[in-house]
Amino acid sequence: MSFYLDIDLRRVTPCFQPSASGPRRLQQPPSGRPRDRPGSVVHPTRISATNSVDVDRSLRRSDNAIRRRPRGTSMATIRVLAEEDVPAAAALLARVYPEHRWSSQAACESYIREMLFDNPWRDPEVPSWVAEEDGRISGFYAVMPRRMRLRGRAVRVAVGCQFMVDPLKRNSLTALQMAKAFVSGPQDLTLADAASDWARRMWIALGGTAPLHYSLHWTRPLRPARYALSLLERRAALPRPLALAARPAGALADALVSRLRPNRFHENNDDFSEEALDAATMLADLPAVLDGSILQPMYDARSLAWLLDQTARKTFYGTLRAQVVRDGKRQIAGWYLYYVRAGALNEVIQIAARRDAYDRVLRRLLADAWRHGATAVRGRVDPRFARELSDQHCWCRWDGAWTLAYSRDPAIMAAIHQGDAFLSRLEGEWWLRFMGA
Amino acid sequence: MATIRVFAEDDVPAVAALFARVYPELRWSSQAAYESYFREMLFDNPWRDPELPSWVAEQDGRISGFYGVVPRRMILRGRPLRVAMGCQFFVDPHQRHSLTALQLAKACISGPQDLTLTDGAGDESRRMWIGVGWTAPLLYSLHWTRPLRPARYVLSLLDGRATLPPALTFAARPLAALADALAARLRPNRFLREQTELTEHALDPATMLAHLPDVLRGSALQPVYDAHSLAWLLDQTARKTRHGRLRARAVRDGERLLGWYLYHVQAGGVSEVVQIAARDGSFDRVFLRFLADAWRHGAAAVRGRLEPRYVQELRQRHCWFRWDGPWTLVHSRHADVVAAIQQGDAFLSRLEGEWWLRFMGG
Numbered sequence: 027m028s029f030y031l032d033i034d035l036r037r038v039t040p041c042f043q044p045s046a047s048g049p050r051r052l053q054q055p056p057s058g059r060p061r062d063r064p065g066s067v068v069h070p071t072r073i074s075a076t077n078s079v080d081v082d083r084s085l086r087r088s089d090n091a092i093r094r095r096p097r098g099t100s101m102a103t104i105r106v107l108a109e110e111d112v113p114a115a116a117a118l119l120a121r122v123y124p125e126h127r128w129s130s131q132a133a134c135e136s137y138i139r140e141m142l143f144d145n146p147w148r149d150p151e152v153p154s155w156v157a158e159e160d161g162r163i164s165g166f167y168a169v170m171p172r173r174m175r176l177r178g179r180a181v182r183v184a185v186g187c188q189f190m191v192d193p194l195k196r197n198s199l200t201a202l203q204m205a206k207a208f209v210s211g212p213q214d215l216t217l218a219d220a221a222s223d224w225a226r227r228m229w230i231a232l233g234g235t236a237p238l239h240y241s242l243h244w245t246r247p248l249r250p251a252r253y254a255l256s257l258l259e260r261r262a263a264l265p266r267p268l269a270l271a272a273r274p275a276g277a278l279a280d281a282l283v284s285r286l287r288p289n290r291f292h293e294n295n296d297d298f299s300e301e302a303l304d305a306a307t308m309l310a311d312l313p314a315v316l317d318g319s320i321l322q323p324m325y326d327a328r329s330l331a332w333l334l335d336q337t338a339r340k341t342f343y344g345t346l347r348a349q350v351v352r353d354g355k356r357q358i359a360g361w362y363l364y365y366v367r368a369g370a371l372n373e374v375i376q377i378a379a380r381r382d383a384y385d386r387v388l389r390r391l392l393a394d395a396w397r398h399g400a401t402a403v404r405g406r407v408d409p410r411f412a413r414e415l416s417d418q419h420c421w422c423r424w425d426g427a428w429t430l431a432y433s434r435d436p437a438i439m440a441a442i443h444q445g446d447a448f449l450s451r452l453e454g455e456w457w458l459r460f461m462g463a
Numbered sequence: 464m465a466t467i468r469v470f471a472e473d474d475v476p477a478v479a480a481l482f483a484r485v486y487p488e489l490r491w492s493s494q495a496a497y498e499s500y501f502r503e504m505l506f507d508n509p510w511r512d513p514e515l516p517s518w519v520a521e522q523d524g525r526i527s528g529f530y531g532v533v534p535r536r537m538i539l540r541g542r543p544l545r546v547a548m549g550c551q552f553f554v555d556p557h558q559r560h561s562l563t564a565l566q567l568a569k570a571c572i573s574g575p576q577d578l579t580l581t582d583g584a585g586d587e588s589r590r591m592w593i594g595v596g597w598t599a600p601l602l603y604s605l606h607w608t609r610p611l612r613p614a615r616y617v618l619s620l621l622d623g624r625a626t627l628p629p630a631l632t633f634a635a636r637p638l639a640a641l642a643d644a645l646a647a648r649l650r651p652n653r654f655l656r657e658q659t660e661l662t663e664h665a666l667d668p669a670t671m672l673a674h675l676p677d678v679l680r681g682s683a684l685q686p687v688y689d690a691h692s693l694a695w696l697l698d699q700t701a702r703k704t705r706h707g708r709l710r711a712r713a714v715r716d717g718e719r720l721l722g723w724y725l726y727h728v729q730a731g732g733v734s735e736v737v738q739i740a741a742r743d744g745s746f747d748r749v750f751l752r753f754l755a756d757a758w759r760h761g762a763a764a765v766r767g768r769l770e771p772r773y774v775q776e777l778r779q780r781h782c783w784f785r786w787d788g789p790w791t792l793v794h795s796r797h798a799d800v801v802a803a804i805q806q807g808d809a810f811l812s813r814l815e816g817e818w819w820l821r822f823m824g825g
Contacts, residue, residue, distance in 0.1 A: 223775065238771050238807050239601045242784065258649075286626050409601045412786040413586060421783040422605065424774045443805040445601050 102157035102164055102200045104207045111156050112138050114163035119460065122190045127462035137459065138168070141187075146329035147171040152184045155207050157191070157200040164192040165200040167208050168460070172453065173324040174215065176438055180324070184213040186430075187455035189225070205232065215438050219454030221428040234432035239445050241429045242407040244420040245371075246392060248291070250283055251276035253371070253401040284396075288419050291393035297354035298386055300394075303361045305331040307350055311358040315378040318410065321438060321447035333452060337363070342463040343373045349394065351379070351387045360387035363452075364405070366398045374405030375457065376450035385414040392418065409445025429454070465527055465563045467570045470517035475501050477526040478519065482822075485553045489824055504550075504820065509692035510534040515547045518570045520554070520563045528554040530567040531822070535815070536687040537578065539800055543687070547574055549581035550817040552588065568595050572794050582791040582816030589790045596794060602807045603791040605769040607782040608733070609754065613646055614639035616763040619732060647758075651781050654755035661752060666711035666723045668694040674720050678740035681772065684800065684809035700725070700819040706735045712756065714741075714749045722749035725814075726767075728760045736767030737819065738812035747776045754780065771807025791816070 107115065116134040119126065128134040142154050149171040157165030168188035174181040186208060191200050205228065209216050219240070221229065226236045247253045255276050258264045264272070283289055309330050316322045325333070338346040344367030351359040360379025364372050372395050379387040388411075395403045407415065407422055415422070429449070433439050441447050451457065470478070479498045482489075491497040505517050512534040520528030531551035537544045549571060554563050568591065572579050582603070584592065589599050610616040618639050621627045627635075646652055672693050679685040688696070701709040706727035713723045722741030726734050734757050741749040750773075757765045769777070769784055777784075791811070795801050803809050813819065 235806060238774060264649075286621070287624075288626075412601050412604070416786040421785055423783055424778045426778070443802065444598060 102159045107154035115166045164195040167204045181214045183215045186218040215433045219429040226428040229430045239409040245404045246420045247402040248396045249280040249401045251279035291396040303348035303350040319448035321441040337457040359383035362391040368399030372400040465520035465522045528563040544577040546578045547576040579794040584790040605784045606787045608766045609782045610764040612643040612763045614642035666713040682810040683803040721745040724753040730761030734762040
């Protein structure tokens with residue numbers, strides 16, 4: 027979820043204040059009639075939305091956008107997204123993201139319907155939202171309900187995954203109205219994990235937090251010269267002919283580097299073995315690999331299979347590869363899931379491992395990615411394994427996207443602030459394809 | 464079970480002897496020099512507070528364990544806090560399987576302080592401390608590194624780990640120098656062309672003290688200094704020459720002080736940053752001045768502790784983070800104190816921890 031706005035955040039009233047009466051229950055609008063949920067914000071907003079696929083670009087756009095002053099204010103009607111709204115929401119997405127990669131409007135509508143109305147966690151009390159103005163959809167906030175567990179207790183989670191406002195309405199209060207509607211639901215935890223810096227500021231002004239350790243990503247160069255060259259090429263820091271001429275030297279340097287001790291991925295010094303990971307294995311062994319996390323995701327056979335299928339369909343980053351790692355006694359050590367793409371940076375979806383085997387599962391992933399031609403691998407930092415990541419020469423960085431969290435339950439927030447939550451890219455919005463690939 | 468009691472000045476020789484047994488590889492010029500340093504740090508520091516003492520473990524009339532504490536002062540959103548900064552923790556090698564370490568740890572946190580803090584704990588210590596209720600906030604255990612001469616930096620890493628034969632490393636140096644000369648022409652590394660409107664001068668404790676409120680604004684948990692304690696602390700930091708000479712510079716825009724940086728200059732190696740502080744909105748400009756200064760002084764790279772508030776600026780300037788070995792550990796009875804640290808809302812530079820101490824030698 028990411029968006030940007032032009033607003034005096036010091037004047038925003040926090041809406042996450044704990045309530046003595048507990049969370050508000052959501053009332054469904056009668057037969058599609060709009061229900062007014064006016065916001066209480068005192069300054070105009072300017073927002074737009076981005077997808078997690080290109081956060082840097084969204085940040086650049088936001089910098090341009092905030093130079094223009096808003097010209098007026100207006101209040102939209104915020105109501106629950108109904109299936110009949112899907113064509114209008116898809117049309118809005120096309121207006122906000124004219125560069126998206128959907129083959130047709132129908133394909134986009136079908137995807138929105140599948141994600142928001144046919145997902146395995148569908149919960150009418152944790153809905154998506156639309157803003158309506160003059161009989162037209164002017165804002166859309168897609169929400170994916172999820173399930174987690176805090177020390178055995180079930181936790182309802184709402185993951186914000188698409189947040190957009192009509193470009194013509196960006197000087198209205200629509201964004202804040204929708205954000206407030208979203209967080210006021212009955213869920214125990216509200217999450218987003220691809221938010222822009224402007225979204226973070228609004229979130230914090232509303233009373234939420236942005237835990238930095240879940241916003242960090244690690245990168246491990248496997249072919250460092252080729253990786254460095256690709257970075258320079260992408261930033262146009264080197265003239266293209268020079269970059270091309272440097273490639274043979276880069277390949278030579280990488281061949282040399284692969285012989286150095288930390289990079290000898292072709293050597294296999296343990297009795298661990300690997301095989302393809304399937305949803306059944308993952309489900310059966312989840313308790314073993316999540317042991318030690320206070321806040322854990324909860325899956326069943328259907329939801330996990332569906333999620334993995336959806337993740338595999340995201341081909342923008344390459345082909346999904348999922349491997350389970352077993353120790354010499356054939357006991358589960360852990361698994362890894364990542365997108366394979368030779369000659370490029372490979373994105374890691376999830377590494378899950380027994381606490382005593384994380385380093386070896388990570389090492390297996392690095393070796394696998396190296397064999398498949400990756401120049402580097404990147405994944406989200408799991409704060410519990412910072413030492414193991416450092417030991418394997420992974421470097422961390424904040425890459426421009428924020429994880430945002432809010433809960434009225436201090437125990438849930440404590441687990442997140444302490445880094446005791448298992449929040450991989452599967453638990454957030456990373457695997458979604460609202461942008462079409 | 465050992466007897467745990469408050470550390471007294473008369474215990475210094477016995478603790479120094481214990482230290483020599485625990486760390487035989489660390490050599491002070493003499494036992495007397497080490498004892499004198501011990502006395503100065505633990506009995507003559509400007510924050511001395513008899514209610515926040517150091518602790519010893521005694522067994523069969525012999526000192527078998529030691530926990531050194533330097534009291535400090537902080538504020539949390541204006542509320543004064545007493546801080547016990549743990550700085551030396553060791554147990555006789557023959558007693559390591561006993562409960563002595565745990566007894567010492569419990570004695571330390573049972574004091575009247577609002578916050579107990581240490582920032583040089585090993586991984587084994589971390590596990591034990593977490594077992595007795597401490598937390599290890601990852602954000603304050605991460606360090607950032609910014610290569611300035613990347614090829615030389617990589618070579619120094621390979622050299623340090625003996626990954627390459629020394630002859631090969633030596634032969635690669637001219638090539639590395641060439642690569643670094645090229646890298647210095649790339650946009651992110653053109654330090655000398657930036658910000659010519661800013662001026663710099665030597666930073667003194669008086670300037671630092673006068674502008675502390677400006678640079679600390681925005682952090683919920685802040686250190687508290689007075690003229691004497693700050694001057695003493697900077698003097699002690701300057702005496703730590705293992706990482707190079709201390710360089711402390713204030714950065715101004717006209718008459719307005721934007722911030723400052725303190726770091727140990729290490730030509731050809733990694734220069735360690737002690738503190739970078741800046742007014743709201745000025746961190747990037749101060750940081751850029753610092754990078755240019757370190758580059759001019761020949762640093763291959765610079766490294767400092769992550770200041771969570773400035774993660775965006777550090778990213779923008781191509782810094783990478785890493786857990787580099789020591790853990791920061793905290794304990795407090797007050798949930799808001801721990802929350803401020805876990806949420807990255809504390810100003811905890813290396814000056815606020817134990818980094819400037821020289822128990823392990825110069």
